[in-house]
Amino acid sequence: MATKNIMIVGVGGQGTLLTSRILGGLAVRGGYDVKLSEVHGMAQRGGSVVTFVRYGEKVAEPVVEEGQADVLVAFERLEALRYAHFLKEDGVVVVNDHRIDPITVVTGAAGYPDGILARLGARHKVVSLDATAVAAAMGAPKAFNVVVLGLAAQFLDFSREDWLAVIEAVVPPKTVAVNKQAFEAGYKK
Amino acid sequence: MSDKALMLGNEAIARGAWEAGVKVSAAYPGTPSTEISESIVKYKEVYAEWAPNEKVAVEVALGASIAGVRSLASMKHVGLNVAADPLFTASYTGVGGGMVLVAADDPGMYSSQNEQDSRMVARAALVPVLEPSDSAEAKEFTKLAYELSERFDTPVMVRTTTRLSHSQGLVELGERVEPADKPYERDIAKYVMMPVNAIRRHPIVEERMKALSEEDLPVNRAEYGDLSIGFVASGIPYLYVKEALPEASVLKLGMVNPLPRKLIEEFAAKVGKLYIFEELEPVIEEQVRSWGIPAVGKELFTRQGEYSAALLRDRILHQPATARPADDAPARPPILCPGCPHRSVFTALSQLKLHAAGDIGCYTLGAVAPLSVVDTTVCMGSSISTLHGMEKGRGAAYVKDWVAVIGDSTFMHTGVNSLMNMAYNRATGTVVVLDNSTTGMTGHQDHPATGKTLRGEAVPAIDIAGLCRALGVRRVHEVGAFDLEALKELLRQETAADELSVVIARAPCVLLKGQTFPNRCREVPDKCKKCGACLKPGCPSLTRLPEKNIHIDAMCTGCGLCQRLCKFGAIETVAR
Secondary structure: OOOEEEEEEEEOOOOHHHHHHHHHHHHHHOOOEEEEEOOOOHHHOOOEEEEEEEEEOOOOOOOOOOOOEEEEEEOOHHHHHHHHHHEEEEEEEEEEOOOOOOHHHHOOOOOOOOOHHHHHHOOOEEEEEOHHHHHHHOOOHHHHHHHHHHHHHHHOOOOHHHHHHHHHHHOOHHHHHHHHHHHHHHOOO | OOOEEEEEHHHHHHHHHHHOOOOEEEEOOOOOOHHHHHHHOOOOOOEEEEOOOHHHHHHHHHHHHHOOOOEEEEEEHHHHHHOHHHHHHHHHHOOOOOEEEEEEEOOOOOOOOOOOOHHHHHHHHOOOEEOOOOHHHHHHHHHHHHHHHHHHOOOEEEEEEHHHHOEEEEEEOOOOOOOOOOOOOOOHHHHOOOHHHHHHHHHHHHHHHHHHHHOOOOOOEEEOOEEEEEEEEOHHHHHHHHHHOOOEEEEEOOEEEOOOHHHHHHHHHHOOEEEEEOOOOOHHHHHHHHOOOOOEOOOOOOOOOOOOHHHHHHHOOOOOOOOOOOOOOOOOOOOOOOOOHHHHHHHHHHHOOOEEEOOOOHHHHHHOOOOOOEEEOOOOOHHHHHHHHHHHHHOHHHHOOEEEEEEHHHHHHHHHHHHHHHHHOOOOOEEEEEEOOOEOOOOOEOOOOOOEOOOOOEOOOOOHHHHHHHOOOOEEEEEEOOOHHHHHHHHHHHHHOOOOEEEEEEOOOOOOOOOOOOEEEEEOHHHOOOOOHHHOOOOOOEEEOOOOOEEEOOOOOOOOHHHHHOOOOOEEEEEO
16 A cells, blocks of 8 residues: 555644554554654644654655645644645545634734635545534543544544544543544544 | 564664663753653663753763663753763763763754754764664664673764654564673773873774774665665665655665765765765765765755755756645744743733843743743853843943843753852842743653652752852742732842842743643623733733634633733633
């Protein structure tokens, strides 16, 4: 199989590191070679963050190049727009339909773009869900990222059972049940 | 069949050190090196500690080595500068038990103030350097580093970069070896570096480096393919060569100092055009050219930032990137968190129109709009000493509208030396210690003033106020970071005073575990005059709505700063 290129993008603090660990765990379970590249440190403080996940028979570089992503998983709309040029022409955007204003917008230095989903949809297949609202309704607002992963699962190469097993292995023990529930909330049968 | 695990480069380095039988590890946190210590402390056979700074960490590792056990010191590239003093002479003393120093460079400056190249430091210190390309190699090279350290009687550097430290790859897990502790033998000529002994050690160091350059190491490997084009590469850039030009010949260097000259000469003779593909400085390139070998390097490839496969395709294959340009999206720079105590202190400084000599930590973000109160940031501890220099250059009146701001961890690292200097040399400036009870930016590591060690043991915490007094500072004040009025009053009073003072502004980092935030702030729309005063501190919980009034979202921790700034009672604190 050709190497699959996935990007997880969001705002520092949204849990991109946990979700990349879940994807990494799935790739290992699937018997693939896998490389992930993460951002730690200063950029995590509310900044734009990106994680690369690549799996296949043999993976060389740990980064996804522009124009090479198969799936872009975005935890926030503006971040989906920021990284959309990384997608292949037939790449898919899975986006949390949620807005977090960057400081440049809060201070009035810039405007938050309108119609992001439509702009993305003009070029790519887009699936979206207000996962933030879904998770909040479940009483587990932090688990929105796993709701988004559930939505993304239809474009990845792993079974529902694989997902649930890896979630159980990766997330903190106390949050296993709620994260499984979050995954199911996003998952399309 | 052996077990495989997905590991960060940093976790793999820790695993390698553990498998090599390391007994002592010391470090000061610094992105991208921090996870090495956080991983190694999980192995119970290893004693691991946070040292107050990198110089101390390297000396601890050297002491353990002299005492006959294998040791590790890890740091980011700029930490290596702090540790340079012991390193340059540990190179002369050599080791007892194997000693490895990990230096983590940051091409692209994801979380650093410069992008210096640690290989240059290692060359100057006459220390060998191994450079892995992925997590599997990170583990294996660390083990090899211990072997080489003991065989050649030298500390060995393992150099990593952010891309390797923070990438995960599969690692084959091995068993730990338990080398016997070496019996101590007094060897004054080797370990006391006074001139008479050091003069004798220097030629030994040079002979050792020569022997290493001639050593046949499997980690230096020629991969012949298309002979018309050859690359010399190591570390992460090697992977970009494999990605972009899988057919090209590559000399993959696992040891980048000293260089294996014979191997490079052989490779250069076999290939047509020779390229040196190395991030940051032309360390390999300049040496190769000095041997009379024509090679192309920095005239094609930049000294700045990270490399990529696309860079090779563009410069070698003349295939410019085909991806469409990025969409226009407003920037999202890092910012202080909602509820961050630094925001309150910076608001006080801003309202009093004070300049801040800044330091290294989350609070460097005080330089960013809309706060924009931090005027300088150079290196760990420099806030205090630069303020002192300003006063000595221009007189006490000049620093009346200045303060130094430094975090508690950075104060412990090297700030304390600078404050000692101010006290000793009769300065009158004002130092603000932003005490949030942790090393914040690197992800909450303990330090000597937190009362906890890397291993989680409770220990007596250094009393920062008491320490300042012990240094001779008479005007030492402690204040809650969110007590805006008291803070401003103290700052007015202390910047006006003709004597050195320290103001310790205290509130825990909002991300420290174990805190609860029972309250949050909420807007009262009919009282809002749309003046925007609440937005001035740049809290990301606040948004200006299209009608110009404001909304406070659920990320709010109820710190109350915006409420204090609202003259119209349009923000209230409510139970969450």
